[in-house]
Amino acid sequence: MFINGEWVESNSGRIRNIINPYNQEVIATVTEGDENDAKAAISAARKAFNQSDWPTIPAIERGKVVHKIADLIERDREELAELESLDTGKTVEESRGDMDDIAGVFRYYAEMVDKEGGEIINSPIPNSTSKIVREPVGVCAQITPWNYPLLQASWKLAPALAAGNTLVMKPSEITPLTSIKVFELMEEAGVPGGVVSLVLGPGNSVGAELASNDDVDLISFTGGLETGKKIMQAASSNMKKLALELGGKNPNVVFADTDFETAVDQAMNAVFFHAGQVCSAGTRLIVEESIHDQFVDALVDRVKNIRLGNGFNESTQMGPLISESHLNKVIHYVEKGKQEGVSVAVGGGRPDDPELQDGFFYLPTVLTNCTTDMRVVQDEGFGPVITVEKFTTEEQAIWLANDSIYGLSGGVFTNDIAKAERCVAKMRMGTVWINDVNLYFPQAPWGGYKQSGIGRELGKTGLEEYQETKHIYRNLKPEPLNWFK
Known part of the structure; x- marks a missing residue:
């Protein structure tokens, strides 16, 4: 772990083996912290925010450091991509693309931060000035998920650092390897000690401390809905700022007037990248009735040909699920759907290939005869499983798309641009x-x-x-009001 500018073991001495989801081999052993390590990191972050120059140096200087982090990510792109694929099981080609996106995020915020300093507003009071400035929030706690470990970390690290905050990050305990590496790169880039800390460990100790500790000013969490609710409750202890991304059950609406082959291809892209372990995966396919059967047939024909395997093999198109426990959740999710009356058009179980038996693989699956009253349509399965519904009118399509507790993302496929604009205006995502x-x-x-x-x-x-907004008013001609005489 990286705390107060030093690489340290946990206070407890506990360790955790990191498992390759492709074959269950141990690929690394890391230290595992608890709430005491989290407290030490929070204390270091608070001291750095109060006493270091990081929050107050010119934004352009912080931007240079953030740019340097991007340079180092690009330099070590291949190593980072390999670590990410070992950790998650995804194809290394996907991971290489992630690294390019991650460097881009750091560069974006490095360029932006010195251009977002505030604004002058017209004061309605004579002989006065009024301006709005933006300042760092303070100590930020950041909890990242296992599906895109470094990508999700970059979305939090880059703006927090650029804005002048100090931070403590807790990656998922099962995929910490690229987070460890990027903290090495931040140290190399010259981020001052104490400004960034990395604490490894489970959510029920490290995460709980980050959420409840009164020295934390903001908590950013990406993960499951139920955990997000607990974090929201814990954050109320000192009214922390909250940034929560809690997943989705995302509709992909296909009208009959769409480009058929493109829509079929994108329906696959929507859900089978990274074995469906994507918060924005289009796991709800909603197809106009007149093309429903033809569309499902074409989809099934292509899904049958998806190549499962080791993410380091160039021929592999889809890797394993992240863990045995998550595999069991996906199995239970599909079995529940069968009990509700869905039909399994393809997939619906584990592969027979002997080479895949040691990994956490699940076949790409298409479920038909689905309706919105089914749990399989409402719950976030987070696996390579797509449910298919049908509609007859534009109004029904919109209603179905919105019939969810979630509202992260959605898609509309049609060549009628007016229809597309009508739909997106009413889709609550x-x-x-x-x-x-x-x-x-x-x-x-x-x-x-x-x-x-x-x-x-x-x-x-x-x-x-990651910024607080402050209004500064200045009286240019101060004089007594003489209200009280």
């Missing part, structure tokens, strides 16, 4: 794609409506999450 899926970039905000979370990452708003 933070991001809606037209004739595409799962695209994101640093310039655009990311986050959800409803129970998909609070706040936004990326974009200008992603920086503002």
